[in-house]
Amino acid sequence: MINSEPSSQFQLLTQRRFAPFFWTQFLGAGNDNLFKFAFTVLITYQLQLDWLPPTQAGLVIGALFILPFVLFSATSGQLADKFDKTRLIRFVKNLEIAIMALVAWGFLSSNIPLLLACVFLMGLHSTLFGPVKFAYLPQQLSERELTGGNGIVEMGTFVAILLGNVAGGLLIATPLVGARHVAIAALAVALLGRLCAQAIPASPATDPQLKINWNPLTETWRNLQLARQQLSVFRSLLGISWMWFFGAVFLANFPAFAKQVLHGDEQVASMLLVVFSIGIGTGSLLCEFLSRRHVEIGLVPLGAIGMSVFAIDLYFASRGLPPSAGLSLAQFMAMPAHWRVLADLTLLALFAGLYSVPMYALIQLRSQPTHRARIIAANNILNALFMIASSVLAGALLGAGLSIPELFLAVGLANAVVAFYIFMLVPEYLLRFVAFIASRLIYRFKVQGDEHIPLQGAALLVCNHVSFIDAVLLMAASPRPIRFLMDHKIFRTPLLGPLFRLAKAIPIAPQKDDPDTYERAFSEARRVLAEGELLCIFPEGAITRDGQLQPFKGGVMKILEGQGDIPVVPMALLNLWGSYFSRVEQGGAMTRPFRRGLLSRVGLLAGPPILAAKVSPELLRERVAELLKN
Structure with a gap:
C-alpha cells in the first residue's frame, strides 16, 4: 500500500x-x-x-x-x-x-x-x-x-x-x-x-x-462461524444478502413488468435495466462524497429507507396506467406518467448503492486479514442462497395471484421490517446514522487530524466537553465504534439518554454520591481498553457553563492503571459553545432551536497521540487547550 x-x-x-x-x-x-x-x-x-x-x-x-x-x-x-x-x-x-x-x-x-x-x-x-x-x-x-x-x-x-x-x-x-x-x-x-x-x-x-x-459443506459452516466471531461483520453479510434478495426481485421481473404493466416493447425493458444500472452506479460513487472518505455505515439506514420509500412509490406510480399495445421506447418516454416510474427505479437503485457499498467496506475493514477471503466467500454463498430464495418466493407470490406492482410493494414493506430488525441487532448502524444526520443536517461539521485515531487496537480519546451532542459528533468523526464514559445524569435526558444506552455508554457518578457506580464505571472502562476498543472520556467532568476549558480531573489516570503504553489522543471540539445543544450564559441548553441559524459551522481537531506513561491531567489539558487555539 x-x-x-x-x-x-x-x-x-x-x-x-x-x-x-x-x-x-x-x-x-x-x-x-x-x-x-x-x-x-x-x-x-x-x-x-x-x-x-x-x-x-x-x-x-x-x-x-x-x-x-x-x-x-x-x-x-x-x-x-x-x-x-x-x-x-x-x-x-x-x-x-x-x-x-x-x-x-x-x-x-x-x-x-x-x-x-x-x-x-x-x-x-x-x-x-x-x-x-x-x-x-x-x-x-x-x-x-x-x-x-x-x-x-x-x-x-x-x-x-x-x-x-x-x-x-x-x-x-x-x-x-x-x-x-x-x-x-x-x-x-x-x-x-x-x-x-x-x-x-x-x-x-x-x-x-x-x-x-x-469439503464444501464443512468449510462453508466453518466460514460462517469465522464471520460470527464479529457480529457486526456477520450481520453485515446478512444485510448484503438481503440487498441481493431485494434487487433480484426487480431485475428478474423487469421484462414482464415492461410488457404487462408498462405495455412497452423490448426496448422499454432494456431501458429499465439502464436506469437501474445508472442508479446503482450513482449511489455507489456518492458513498465516498457523503462519507467524507471514511467507511461510513451511517449511510446504510439511509439507503434502506430510500429503498423502501421508492419501492412503495413504484407500486403507486405503476397502478392504473392506461392500456396500450406494445409501446416503443419513444412512445413510452412521451407519456409523463412513465417518468415517475423511471424516477422511482433510478432512486431505488441509487439508495441500494448507498446501502451496499459501506457494508462491503465494513466487512473488508473489520475481517481478520488471515481469513478475510473466506468470510467474503461465505458472503457469496449467502448471496446465492438469498437470490435463489428470492426467485422461489417471488414465483410463489406471483403464482398466488399477486400482480408485479403488488410484488414490488410487498418487497418494499418487507425491506423496512428487515432493515429495522438488522439495525436493532447491530445498533452501530443506527447510531452512525444519527451521527451522520447530526454532522450533516444540524451542523456543518469539519474533522481534522482524524488520522490520529487508531484504526486498530485500544486507545483513549480525551476531549473537551461543550454540549449534550459531543459524543454524537465524535461518533461521526471516528471510523470505529467508541465507548463513552459519561455522567449518569445524561441518561435521564429525553432522546439522548436512550441513544447513549444504545451506544453502551458507561455511566459514572461522583464517588461521594454513588461509590458503587463510580468503581463499576472505571472497571468497565479498563475492560474496554483491555479488549482493544476505543474509549472516550471528557475529563472536565461536566459540560462547560461558560465556554471555557475547565480543569481536568484525575479519572483519566485511574483508567490507565495497568493498561500499558496505549495511545491517548487529545481532541478538541470547536465552535460548539452557544449552539442549541450547549449551555449559554443567559440560559440552559436545548432552548431556541435556531439561535445560531441553520447548519452552523463546528469542528473537531485531533492531535498526535501521547503514550500513557507520559500522560498527566495537566499535560492533556495543555494539549487540548493548544488545539482549541487553532
Missing part, C-alpha cells in the same frame, strides 16, 4: 495498484453478461428447442451460473487466503480464455449442451474471482480509500453488466453472422482482461500455511 492518498476516488484509476485490477474485473463482468445474454437471445428467438423452451431458458441459464457459488465458494475463499491474489487472478483469467474458446466453438456449431456447460464454467470463474476481488482491495487501499474504491468497483460492475447485455444482444441479432461476432467478441474480451491482469501488482498471501479443506 502506498502512503500518498489520492484526493478523489477517480484518481485511483490512474494508479497501478487499482487501475489494472479495476479493468480486469470490469472486463470479466462484461464478458459474463455478453455471453449469457447472447446465449439467452439465441435460444429465445433464433433456435427452437423442444427440450429447452424459451420461457425456461433464462431460468436455466441463471441457475447454472449461480450453482458454482453454492458449491465452490468455500474452496475459492481458502485459495484466496492461501495464495498470492495476483497470481490467482491471472490463473482465473487464463481459465476465462479457455472457457471462451469453448464458447466460441459452441456458438459457431450451435452446440447448446456445450454452451450450457460453459455457463456453469463461467459461474465457476466468477466464484473463484469473487473472494479475490474483495480481499484484494483492503490489502492495497487505506481505510480512507476503501469506500471510494468499493464505490468505483460497484459502479464499474453494473456498467459492465449493462454494456455486456447490450453488446451481447446487438451482436447475436446481426443477421447470418451474429454467432460468429459473439464468438470473436467473447474471446477478445477475455484476452484483453488477461492483458490487464498482467499489470496488477503483487498481493501476497495472508495465510500461506492454510491447509485446504475440500
Whole structure:
C-alpha cells in the first residue's frame, strides 16, 4: 500500500495498484453478461428447442451460473487466503480464455449442451474471482480509500453488466453472422482482461500455511462461524444478502413488468435495466462524497429507507396506467406518467448503492486479514442462497395471484421490517446514522487530524466537553465504534439518554454520591481498553457553563492503571459553545432551536497521540487547550 492518498476516488484509476485490477474485473463482468445474454437471445428467438423452451431458458441459464457459488465458494475463499491474489487472478483469467474458446466453438456449431456447460464454467470463474476481488482491495487501499474504491468497483460492475447485455444482444441479432461476432467478441474480451491482469501488482498471501479443506459443506459452516466471531461483520453479510434478495426481485421481473404493466416493447425493458444500472452506479460513487472518505455505515439506514420509500412509490406510480399495445421506447418516454416510474427505479437503485457499498467496506475493514477471503466467500454463498430464495418466493407470490406492482410493494414493506430488525441487532448502524444526520443536517461539521485515531487496537480519546451532542459528533468523526464514559445524569435526558444506552455508554457518578457506580464505571472502562476498543472520556467532568476549558480531573489516570503504553489522543471540539445543544450564559441548553441559524459551522481537531506513561491531567489539558487555539 502506498502512503500518498489520492484526493478523489477517480484518481485511483490512474494508479497501478487499482487501475489494472479495476479493468480486469470490469472486463470479466462484461464478458459474463455478453455471453449469457447472447446465449439467452439465441435460444429465445433464433433456435427452437423442444427440450429447452424459451420461457425456461433464462431460468436455466441463471441457475447454472449461480450453482458454482453454492458449491465452490468455500474452496475459492481458502485459495484466496492461501495464495498470492495476483497470481490467482491471472490463473482465473487464463481459465476465462479457455472457457471462451469453448464458447466460441459452441456458438459457431450451435452446440447448446456445450454452451450450457460453459455457463456453469463461467459461474465457476466468477466464484473463484469473487473472494479475490474483495480481499484484494483492503490489502492495497487505506481505510480512507476503501469506500471510494468499493464505490468505483460497484459502479464499474453494473456498467459492465449493462454494456455486456447490450453488446451481447446487438451482436447475436446481426443477421447470418451474429454467432460468429459473439464468438470473436467473447474471446477478445477475455484476452484483453488477461492483458490487464498482467499489470496488477503483487498481493501476497495472508495465510500461506492454510491447509485446504475440500469439503464444501464443512468449510462453508466453518466460514460462517469465522464471520460470527464479529457480529457486526456477520450481520453485515446478512444485510448484503438481503440487498441481493431485494434487487433480484426487480431485475428478474423487469421484462414482464415492461410488457404487462408498462405495455412497452423490448426496448422499454432494456431501458429499465439502464436506469437501474445508472442508479446503482450513482449511489455507489456518492458513498465516498457523503462519507467524507471514511467507511461510513451511517449511510446504510439511509439507503434502506430510500429503498423502501421508492419501492412503495413504484407500486403507486405503476397502478392504473392506461392500456396500450406494445409501446416503443419513444412512445413510452412521451407519456409523463412513465417518468415517475423511471424516477422511482433510478432512486431505488441509487439508495441500494448507498446501502451496499459501506457494508462491503465494513466487512473488508473489520475481517481478520488471515481469513478475510473466506468470510467474503461465505458472503457469496449467502448471496446465492438469498437470490435463489428470492426467485422461489417471488414465483410463489406471483403464482398466488399477486400482480408485479403488488410484488414490488410487498418487497418494499418487507425491506423496512428487515432493515429495522438488522439495525436493532447491530445498533452501530443506527447510531452512525444519527451521527451522520447530526454532522450533516444540524451542523456543518469539519474533522481534522482524524488520522490520529487508531484504526486498530485500544486507545483513549480525551476531549473537551461543550454540549449534550459531543459524543454524537465524535461518533461521526471516528471510523470505529467508541465507548463513552459519561455522567449518569445524561441518561435521564429525553432522546439522548436512550441513544447513549444504545451506544453502551458507561455511566459514572461522583464517588461521594454513588461509590458503587463510580468503581463499576472505571472497571468497565479498563475492560474496554483491555479488549482493544476505543474509549472516550471528557475529563472536565461536566459540560462547560461558560465556554471555557475547565480543569481536568484525575479519572483519566485511574483508567490507565495497568493498561500499558496505549495511545491517548487529545481532541478538541470547536465552535460548539452557544449552539442549541450547549449551555449559554443567559440560559440552559436545548432552548431556541435556531439561535445560531441553520447548519452552523463546528469542528473537531485531533492531535498526535501521547503514550500513557507520559500522560498527566495537566499535560492533556495543555494539549487540548493548544488545539482549541487553532
